[in-house]
Amino acid sequence: MITDHNTTAPLEEVKTWDSNELVILSGMEWTTFFGHLLVIGARKVVDWRKATIETIDSSLEEIKAAGGLTGIAHPFSIGSPMCTGCHWDFHVQDYGLIDFIEVWNRLNPDEDFRSQQAYEMWVDLLNQGFRISCSAGRDWHRQEDETDSTALTYVGASADYADVLLANLKKGNYYITLGPKIHLSMKQAGKTYVMGDELRVGDSMLKITLEPTEQAKLKAFNFVGEYLVVWQNDQIIACETIEEGIEKELSLELVPGYLRIEIFGRGKGHSNKRLVISNPFYIGKA
Numbered sequence: 329m330i331t332d333h334n335t336t337a338p339l340e341e342v343k344t345w346d347s348n349e350l351v352i353l354s355g356m357e358w359t360t361f362f363g364h365l366l367v368i369g370a371r372k373v374v375d376w377r378k379a380t381i382e383t384i385d386s387s388l389e390e391i392k393a394a395g396g397l398t399g400i401a402h403p404f405s406i407g408s409p410m411c412t413g414c415h416w417d418f419h420v421q422d423y424g425l426i427d428f429i430e431v432w433n434r435l436n437p438d439e440d441f442r443s444q445q446a447y448e449m450w451v452d453l454l455n456q457g458f459r460i461s462c463s464a465g466r467d468w469h470r471q472e473d474e475t476d477s478t479a480l481t482y483v484g485a486s487a488d489y490a491d492v493l494l495a496n497l498k499k500g501n502y503y504i505t506l507g508p509k510i511h512l513s514m515k516q517a518g519k520t521y522v523m524g525d526e527l528r529v530g531d532s533m534l535k536i537t538l539e540p541t542e543q544a545k546l547k548a549f550n551f552v553g554e555y556l557v558v559w560q561n562d563q564i565i566a567c568e569t570i571e572e573g574i575e576k577e578l579s580l581e582l583v584p585g586y587l588r589i590e591i592f593g594r595g596k597g598h599s600n601k602r603l604v605i606s607n608p609f610y611i612g613k614a
């Protein structure tokens with residue numbers, strides 16, 4: 329996914345690269361005075377200049393009509409006079425029009441108070457009943473130093489096709505991490521579910537396997553997951569130790585709302601760090 333400020337030029341450049349290993353999803357970062365909005369996969373460019381603080385919903389509707397996903401970039405970045413427009417000031421009336429919030433942005437998101445603010449904004453919307461995902465990204469304005477870490481977004485997809493990736497992003501079948509990888513699914517009545525799917529109330533089984541990072545650079549930060557926290561709506565319903573490479577199963581009783589997990593552990597010389605955040609599974613009424 330490549331997004332630049334009010335232009336799709338990088339996409340044209342990437343198309344000329346001699347590689348068929350990369351699948352590129354088109355996107356743009358609307359860079360306005362009132363906030364930065366990520367638009368992914370839209371079939372046409374919607375005019376960002378029309379968006380005003382009070383009329384952002386009609387722009388969001390236009391993006392949706394063009395098949396695009398909408399995401400709020402770095403909602404709590406410092407705005408004017410440091411970076412005009414970087415703080416999210418739009419008055420969204422219907423957060424159902426927002427697909428995701430960039431909870432982890434910039435280098436070393438784990439060390440930044442703005443990540444916590446974005447996380448709280450996301451959780452608050454989930455608790456209000458919106459089906460909204462969290463994402464990780466960064467503004468690539470300079471090459472990072474050896475001592476800087478970057479968070480990653482892993483998307484679950486059965487094939488490396490742009491339309492499959494886009495469909496999984498839309499649904500919320502992805503998680504964000506400082507490094508460690510997870511395989512996460514839920515089972516209910518013989519069927520397997522992925523993040524973003526809807527389950528029913530009642531018995532279910534959560535399955536998760538934790539793996540070390542495969543990114544050469546991130547290995548240096550020694551992020552190691554140690555325990556798993558399961559949230560059901562605004563409650564923690566399980567907190568268990570977890571070890572890399574050993575599948576863990578948890579039997580859970582589901583109630584209407586959502587269920588999501590986080591992995592905590594050590595890294596960068598600290599402990600009890602939030603290392604992985606999954607997107608939710610949703611639970612419908614009976």
Ligand SMILES: [Zn+2]
Pocket residue numbers: 357364401402414467
């Ligand atoms: Zn931005």
